[in-house]
Amino acid sequence: MKKIMAVYDVDSRYADRFAEFANQREQVPFKVVAFTSLEKLREFSKREQIDLLLIGDGVTEKELEGIQAVQTVRLSETGVAKEGEAVVYKYQASDSLLREVMSWYQPQEIPTLMTVTGRRSQVIGVYSPVGRCGKSSFAFTLGQVLAREEKVLYITLEEFSGLSALTGTVYAGGLSDLLYYYTQREYSPVRLGSVTYNWGGLDYIPPVTYAEDKTGIRQEVFAGLIQKIASDGAYEKLILDVGIFCGGAEELLGICDVVYVPVKDDVVSTAKLEEWKEYLKRSGRSVLWEKLRFLQLPKPVLSMTRENYLEQLLWSDLGDFVRKLG
Incomplete structure (x- = not known):
């Protein structure tokens, strides 16, 4: 079963486009879900484990209260990160953004994802x-x-x-x-x-x-x-x-x-x-x-x-x- 990456940005079209792109990449070991509101994201996090949360930098820490995620990466419009914060530059090519997001992700275990195909290359x-x-x-x-x-x-x-x-x-x-x-x-x-x-x-x-x-x-x-x-x-x-x-x-x-x-x-x-x-x-x-x-x-x-x-x-x-x- 794939892990879950949740995406929220004030520009809902941006989140939708990124989720659609990422879900088409078979080698991505995440099911990417875009959200149009923080309330829907908050309710989802209570039902499902969010392994990676990709969140716009316009969202404050207070607004994130009650949203549970194993790891969070910020979508930055400037690329500037606060100390100890995982940040990716928002306005870059989708494949570059995806690579950078995955480089930040720290799996809690060595996943056995993508073996469900039952095939060997x-x-x-x-x-x-x-x-x-x-x-x-x-x-x-x-x-x-x-x-x-x-x-x-x-x-x-x-x-x-x-x-x-x-x-x-x-x-x-x-x-x-x-x-x-x-x-x-x-x-x-x-x-x-x-x-x-x-x-x-x-x-x-x-x-x-x-x-x-x-x-x-x-x-x-x-x-x-x-x-x-x-x-x-x-x-x-x-x-x-x-x-x-x-x-x-x-x-x-x-x-x-x-x-x-x-x-x-x-x-x-x-x-x-x-x-x-x-x-x-x-x-x-x-x-x-x-x-x-x-x-x-x-x-x-x-x-x-x-x-x-x-x-x-x-x-x-x-x-x-x-x-x-x-």
């Missing part, structure tokens, strides 16, 4: 021992295409993904934060939602903040986090863009249900692929080879611009190629 890996083969462009395009029909989460394990520049977004959180929560046994669907962004219907987690965040963590930790997200079942598919790890990426590829491997047909690329196959054999991981699907991607279009690169990918030859994948 399919994990699709994208990896290649061959450089400059279009791997990341393919992975993001695959995510965009699949997200038109399903709930999809894209996770990049590249140290320098270029996502911030390509989306024009300055990230307040990302994979580094999620790894911290996981290693501290504080991971929850709420934590996941607090670092999840959306691009054209595709949910994604920004990469690690610093390359050192990746090199200092074992593959098993990354794999454990991915498996945890998959077991929650909030998404039909997880797209895992696997970069280069010290010691290889086989641990991560092993948790994938299928792995797409972009390749090239030049001499050096072919030699690298043969060496990787031999390494898998020597290290006792030949079974991994059965999960691999090798792809020769269309050549990139040189005229594509940086400003609209991700949208152009969707309707490029690469986008057509992805849509034809069986």
Whole structure:
């Protein structure tokens, strides 16, 4: 059963719009209820436990008397907080507001929300021992295409993904934060939602903040986090863009249900692929080879611009190629 987030603001349309938006996001572990009056909110709090109350800063503490909530976050018109008060800036994009609200929420327990679907997300890996083969462009395009029909989460394990520049977004959180929560046994669907962004219907987690965040963590930790997200079942598919790890990426590829491997047909690329196959054999991981699907991607279009690169990918030859994948 989902926890309850109650929303009240003097502008009832604002509360209604936010509740409608949040309730459409499947990964949000709250049922969001908007209220048009404080009296209705007060009566509701007597019948149901409100786990998180999102309240406009025009409401005084006296007006809140008799309204019971586990935690309260203020909707501020200025963004200025009083000491010890949880505050989010009211006039920002709904997805940014939702992430910020969820980052403030302190669950009383590690919730087992979103497991009620009874399903596990399919994990699709994208990896290649061959450089400059279009791997990341393919992975993001695959995510965009699949997200038109399903709930999809894209996770990049590249140290320098270029996502911030390509989306024009300055990230307040990302994979580094999620790894911290996981290693501290504080991971929850709420934590996941607090670092999840959306691009054209595709949910994604920004990469690690610093390359050192990746090199200092074992593959098993990354794999454990991915498996945890998959077991929650909030998404039909997880797209895992696997970069280069010290010691290889086989641990991560092993948790994938299928792995797409972009390749090239030049001499050096072919030699690298043969060496990787031999390494898998020597290290006792030949079974991994059965999960691999090798792809020769269309050549990139040189005229594509940086400003609209991700949208152009969707309707490029690469986008057509992805849509034809069986």
